[in-house]
Structures are given as C-alpha cells and as structure tokens.
Amino acid sequence: MSYSKRGFLEIMSEILNSLSTEELIKTHISFKCKLDSRAVAKYLGILLNNDLIRKSGDPVVFMITKKGNEFLIQYNKLMNLIDVFDTPNLEESMFNIKTRGNPTIMQIKTESG
DSSP, rough: OTTTTTTTHHHHHHHHHHHHSSOOOHHHHHHHHHHHHHHHHHHHHHHHTTTSSSTTTTTTTTEEEEHEEEEEEHHHHHHHHOOOOOOOOHHHHHHHHHHTTHHHHHHHHHHHH
C-alpha cells in the first residue's frame, strides 16, 4: 500500500484494520499506520465520536467496535467493487469505469464529434 496522498477514508480504514486484530495504544497505531501523533489523535477522535472504536484501560488501549467492523466491511466491499487502487494504469481504469468497459461508448462520442 502506498502511503503518499492517502485519503480520509483510507486512513480511517487503515486504523480500523489495525485494530481489527488487536487492541493497540496510540503510539502503536501511529507506527502501524505511519501517521504522526497529531494525525493519529485527530483520526482517533473522529472514530471515537462516531462509535467506530472505543478506548479503555490504563494505559489507554483502543479497540474496534461492532459498528467499526461493519464500516470496515462496507469500505472493503466498495474498494473491491471499483477495484481502482490495484490497477497499474489508473487512467485506463477510470476510462473503464466511465464507459463500463464498453469501448463503443467512446466510438460514438468520437464519430459524432
């Protein structure tokens, strides 16, 4: 996975994914997801406010909730559906999404234009 220019949902899903296998302290989340402490604090706050994770204990550990697991499942379904991020040629992939893989759509546009 590339860590440059990750989007909001991608980072949230990464944090949830890291918590899906074990409870983690904030520092370990930061290392696993390659985020600085301010970014981790921001995302953990959002995830807590939306009941996607919860925290407990001393030291404080974070764990995924049932709602967080459901979010992660739906996010992964969406990523599998569009299957854009695993494609070597993103531009070609976007073309296939727009035309639904039917090149005649583009031919019609070029013949009439």
